[in-house]
Amino acid sequence: MAAKRKTPVKSRNPDLIRGVGKYSRSKMYHKRGLWAIKAKNGGVFPRHDPKPKAPAAAEKPPKFYPAEDVKKPLLNKRKPKPTKLRASITPGTVLILLAGRFMGKRVVFLKQLPSGLLLVTGPFKINGVPLRRVNQSYVIATSTKVDLSGVNVEKFDDKYFAKEVDKKKKKSEGEFFEAEKEDKKKLPEDKKEDQKSVDASLIKSIEGVPELKAYLAARFSLKSGMKPHELVF
Amino acid sequence: PFKRYVEIGRVALVNYGKDYGKLVVIVDVVDQNRALVDAPDTVRSQMNFKRLTLTDIKIDINRVPKKKTLIDAMEKADVKNKWENSSWGRKLIVQKRRASLNDFDRFKLMLAKIKVSRSFIYFSILHHFHAMFS
Numbered sequence: 001m002a003a004k005r006k007t008p009v010k011s012r013n014p015d016l017i018r019g020v021g022k023y024s025r026s027k028m029y030h031k032r033g034l035w036a037i038k039a040k041n042g043g044v045f046p047r048h049d050p051k052p053k054a055p056a057a058a059e060k061p062p063k064f065y066p067a068e069d070v071k072k073p074l075l076n077k078r079k080p081k082p083t084k085l086r087a088s089i090t091p092g093t094v095l096i097l098l099a100g101r102f103m104g105k106r107v108v109f110l111k112q113l114p115s116g117l118l119l120v121t122g123p124f125k126i127n128g129v130p131l132r133r134v135n136q137s138y139v140i141a142t143s144t145k146v147d148l149s150g151v152n153v154e155k156f157d158d159k160y161f162a163k164e165v166d167k168k169k170k171k172s173e174g175e176f177f178e179a180e181k182e183d184k185k186k187l188p189e190d191k192k193e194d195q196k197s198v199d200a201s202l203i204k205s206i207e208g209v210p211e212l213k214a215y216l217a218a219r220f221s222l223k224s225g226m227k228p229h230e231l232v233f
Numbered sequence: 234p235f236k237r238y239v240e241i242g243r244v245a246l247v248n249y250g251k252d253y254g255k256l257v258v259i260v261d262v263v264d265q266n267r268a269l270v271d272a273p274d275t276v277r278s279q280m281n282f283k284r285l286t287l288t289d290i291k292i293d294i295n296r297v298p299k300k301k302t303l304i305d306a307m308e309k310a311d312v313k314n315k316w317e318n319s320s321w322g323r324k325l326i327v328q329k330r331r332a333s334l335n336d337f338d339r340f341k342l343m344l345a346k347i348k349v350s351r352s353f354i355y356f357s358i359l360h361h362f363h364a365m366f367s
Contacts, residue, residue, distance in 0.1 A: 096336070106336075144337040215340045233336050 083116035088141040092148040095120065096140040096220045096233070102129050104219035108146050108202060115158045123199035126206070126216045131195055133161055142233045146212070150201025156194075237287040239268065242294045244312055245285040254325070256316060257285070258307070261297050269297065273304050290315050 012031050013021040023031065038045055089095070093109045095118070107129050110119045118136055122129035206212050222228065237243070243259045252275060261269035263279050270285070271277040277300075292310040294303060307313075316322040334342065 094337070142336045144335060211341055211344060212337070214344070215337055218340065220336070230332065231336075232333055 082112060082114055083136060085112055086136065086141060088143070089118070089136070089139075090145070092145045094142045094144040094146060094216070095134075096142060097129075097134060097138065098140060099138045100134075102127075102132075104221055105129050106142070106216050106218070106220060107134075108148075108206075108216070109141075110148070110151065110153045110198070111156075113156070113158050117158070119153060119156055121195070121198055121202070122216070123202050123206070124195050125199060125203060126213055131156065131191075131198060133158075140233055144212075144215075146202065147205040147208075148202070150205070151198055153198065237289060239282065239287065240291065241296055242292045242306075244288050244290040244292065244316075245270070246288060247280070247284055248286045249284045250280075256288075256312065258292060258294070258303065259285075260294065260303070271300070271303055273300075273307065288316070288321070289319070 013023050013028055016022055021028075029035070034045075089109055091109060091111055095107050095109050097103060097105050097107055097120075105122070105127050107120045107122060107127070110121060110131075113119055113133060115133075116136070117133040118139065119131065120129070120134045121131045124130050203213075206216065239259060239262065241260060241262075245257055245259060247253055247255050247257055255272060255275065257270045257272040257275070257280070259268045260271045260277065263269055266283075267279050267281050268285065269277060270280045277297075290310070290312055292306045292312060294306045298306065317326065
């Protein structure tokens with residue numbers, strides 16, 4: 001390809017109506033400066049011969065031919081966007097988890113990850129919820145907000161939470177009959193450090209608000225007479 | 234037997250419909266079932282009596298007063314303050330406040346209630362002790 005401009009040119013031929021340009025072919029020839037390119041090249045439009053291609057590797061004939069022609073599926077270049085965040089969920093909002101191990105816990109929302117899940121933390125010292133991903137549907141957003149000014153969550157994304165892949169060990173006959181040794185998975189130290197650094201400034205801003213710490217430490221539950229559709233969260 | 238009558242100038246509370254919870258003044262009676270009703274912030278309209286609950290408050294107006302006259306009469310009778318200081322009015326305000334409580338507010342309320350009951354228990358035990366030994 002010839003050298004590209006720093007900014008791609010918008011069409012030099014504005015539309016009068018869709019499909020009809022303002023300038024004729026000859027005018028456009030002049031506008032694009034093709035006469036100048038030709039003059040620079042000695043009256044002939046410059047030709048670029050195709051670059052010599054590296055020899056393609058010899059293809060093996062396939063092992064298997066399908067009985068009838070198989071259709072090639074259409075190309076799909078779709079990139080899914082992260083789920084639309086509810087307007088009530090903003091960084092620093094206190095959320096109530098509705099399902100899972102930490103059901104009923106009140107937790108601080110940090111940010112939305114590229115997969116659409118919400119990054120959330122207890123903070124760990126207050127209610128035992130670590131840095132965790134949570135789905136928006138399993139959460140009630142309260143209107144209580146915590147100040148997140150000192151917190152840096154740039155480094156967390158979905159890859160941080162990926163499960164570690166254990167290399168499969170080949171078992172010999174004798175080991176099959178032994179009881180499987182379960183070594184407890186220890187949390188790596190750097191994850192603990194991450195938790196501490198995120199929580200440090202969070203806890204300070206939480207302690208600034210009276211009774212907020214006890215609020216986050218307590219679990220939410222429906223009591224007699226509470227009607228969820230009438231409750232203001 | 235009846236103490237609150239439908240009359241021109243009677244203040245009533247709307248208990249059904251779009252204007253639920255608003256105070257209105259009966260400015261005219263249409264027929265056996267309906268009244269012409271007006272308030273400073275609503276358009277004058279007819280309402281069935283079944284949608285109204287009469288209050289104790291009555292203001293001094295003529296039949297179907299102009300809006301300005303109505304507002305002046307309400308100011309003179311001090312309807313707003315009379316209502317907000319009446320036990321019925323105060324109850325409604327408390328109900329509204331309770332319904333609008335945040336989850337965090339409800340938590341703080343619970344802590345406050347526990348505090349009060351604990352101090353009461355402490356005081357009553359102290360009192361009991363004192364009574365036992367005196």
